[in-house]
Amino acid sequence: MRRRRVHHHVGQKPTKTRRGWRIALILAVLLLGGGGILLKLRWHAWFGNAPEAPYTIAQEISRVTLTPGEDFTQARTLSWLCGEAPHTSTLLLSRITAKGDTLRPRAFTPSAEVIASRSGKGCYYQVKLDSLNRGERYLYRIEVEGARPYSDAFSMPSEAPQTNFIYLGDIQDPAVAESKRNFDYLRRSPEAIDFFAFAGDQIEGPTDTYWRAWYESIGALSGEVPILATPGNHEYLKKGFARELDVRWVRQFGYPKNGPEDFLGRSYFVDFPLLRFIVLDTTDIMGLGSIRQHRSWLRKVLGESKQPWQIVLFHHAVDCVREGRKNLVMHYVFKDELISGGADLVLQGHDHGYARATTRTSEGDTIAPAFVISSASPKVYRNGFSSVHDRLGSGLQLYQRISIDSAEIRYASYRFPQPIEGHRDSIVPEPRRLYDSIVLYKGEGGLVRIRDYARDLPERFEFNAFGTDSKGRKRAAQYAKEVRDRHEAQEERIRAKK
Ligand SMILES: [Fe+2]
Known part of the structure; x- marks a missing residue:
């Protein structure tokens, strides 16, 4: 048995x-x-890119781009595209006097480089201008053999130490229409700005057609107002582990080469009298090597900054607002680094929605850094409702005005005006539509505190691209419920305050 x-x-x-x-x-x-099936279906979205249509570049000066050197108060780089082979070129720079006269020009010889992309090539010129004077306005004239000369002007920041700029999240507008209207609106705005900050995905994809569309949208502003931009994933030719930034990026934007060794001209910093502005190319922060390089570099540039304020710009948020999205490296490695390193304001993109989060003391007081995600793109995503964000929004096209002086950073987000029915290209004169407003100020012991001026402003959730099938209807109902719950909680807070 x-x-x-x-x-x-x-x-x-x-x-x-x-x-x-x-x-x-x-x-x-x-x-x-x-x-395997998932990889085959998603390969293109995750790692690839649409083909680039064959193109030719005329012997015509175009895509003039103004970027700052490391010292914002005295250095600029100008770059432009002209033809497909190097030609003799000169940049003439004249100071414009207070009376409007131009002084005798100084001549600069730009470098020229032919950049071949997948389906064509173009010759990019670049010239570094330093020892410029604060408070002065400069006229420049670009000459390239065989092309019509191009002239424009830019201003250096005034002697006053304040800095004012506009930050835009993803612009990504392949049809050009909305972004062109929005840039026209900003151009007509009476308030002067020192620069634009773009948080990546300016374009739909790395092709000549999309770059052409982007320069058409921004118009002459790209050669008049300095641009501080970070690449986003849509500026990458290859994504994933074999990632590769579009070949045009570094030549178009002549950023200071003060970033981590392998990311020169992509991750960088620019110094202002009261501000160090740090830019991280987060699409390339994937492998251990790039994480290590960026982490130690960020620690160093935050730690060595002598300025009272630190602003950091990058594409992939530390706490996403797009539903279901998580940028693990940014969340688990760089969020703490930004907090402990003393960043004050962190400007992000990628999620095509709006969110603002603040750091909190153990008593629940709001302190720096404030983390913002914004978007100016007509492409909108559904947001999640994480409690980490103090303020949310979806389906909106926004721009942010940020002003810095020695005492405060004033941050305000506005909705771009909508076109009048039947007049899509017109700009509607209407009061600004404030969407968010905070002030960062130095409190006791140098602790940077945050005042929230948007508590009484209703949040807007205008995303509605759920689809009409039963799954879409179910999702729409769930979303509507979450929006209602959030509105009720917000109204409750307002009532309790009154
Ligand atoms: Fe993106």
């Missing part, structure tokens, strides 16, 4: 093991198969 039991036991064991192996094998095949 006993022997039989033993025999029975021994006889069953290999059957169980075989069954286990069979199940494991089936699961592995299913997983591999499923993974």
Whole structure:
């Protein structure tokens, strides 16, 4: 009996093991198969890019771009595109006097480089201008053999230490219409700004057609107002582990080469009298090497800054607002680094929605850094409702005005005006539509505190692209419920305050 039991036991064991192996094998095949199918379906979105249509570049000065050197108060770089082969070129720079006269020009010889992309090539010129004077206005004239000269002007910041700029999240507008109208609106705004900050994904994809569309949108502003931009994933030709930034980026935007060793001209910082402005190319912060390089560089540039304020700009947010999205490296590695390093304001993109989060003391007081995500793109995503964000929004096209003086950073987000029915290109004269407003100020012991001036402003959730099938309707109902719950909680807070 006993022997039989033993025999029975021994006889069953290999059957169980075989069954286990069979199940494991089936699961592995299913997983591999499923993974393979998913990879095949999503390969293009995750790693690839649409083909670039063949193009030619005329012998015509275009895409003139003004960027700052490391010292914002005295250095600029100008770059432009002209033709497909290097030609003799000169940049003439004259100071414009207070009376409007131009003084005798200084001549600069730009460098020229032919950049070949997938389906064409273009010659990019670049010239570095330093020892410029604060408070002065400069006229420049670009000459390239065989092309019509191009002239424009830019102003250096005034002697006053204040800095004012506009930050835009993703612009991504392949049809040009909305972004052109929005840039025209900003151009007509009476308030002077020192620069634009773009948080990545200016374009739909790395092709000549999309760059042409982007320069058409921003118009002459790109050669008049300095641009501080970070690349986003849409400026990358290859994504994932074999990532590769579009070849045009570094030549178009002549950023200071003060970033981590392998990311020169992509991650960088610019110094202002009261502000160090730090830019991280987060699409390339993926492998261990780039994480390590960026982390130690960020620690160093935050730590060594002598300015009272630190603003950091990048594409992939530390706490996403797009539903279901998580940028693990940014969240688990760089969020703490930004907090402990003393960043005050962090400007982000990628999620095509709006969110603002603040850091809190153990008593619940709001302190720096404030983390913002914004978007100016007509492409909108559904937001999540994480409690980490103090303020949310969806389906909006926004721009942010940020003013810095020694005591405060004043941050305000506005909705771009909508076109009048039947007049899509006109700009509607209407009061600004404030969407968010905070002030960062130095409190006791140098702790940077945050005042929230948007508590009484209703949040807007205008995303509605759920689809009409039953799944879409279910999602829409769930979203509407979450919006209602949030509105009720907000109204409750306002009532309690009154
Ligand atoms: Fe993006």
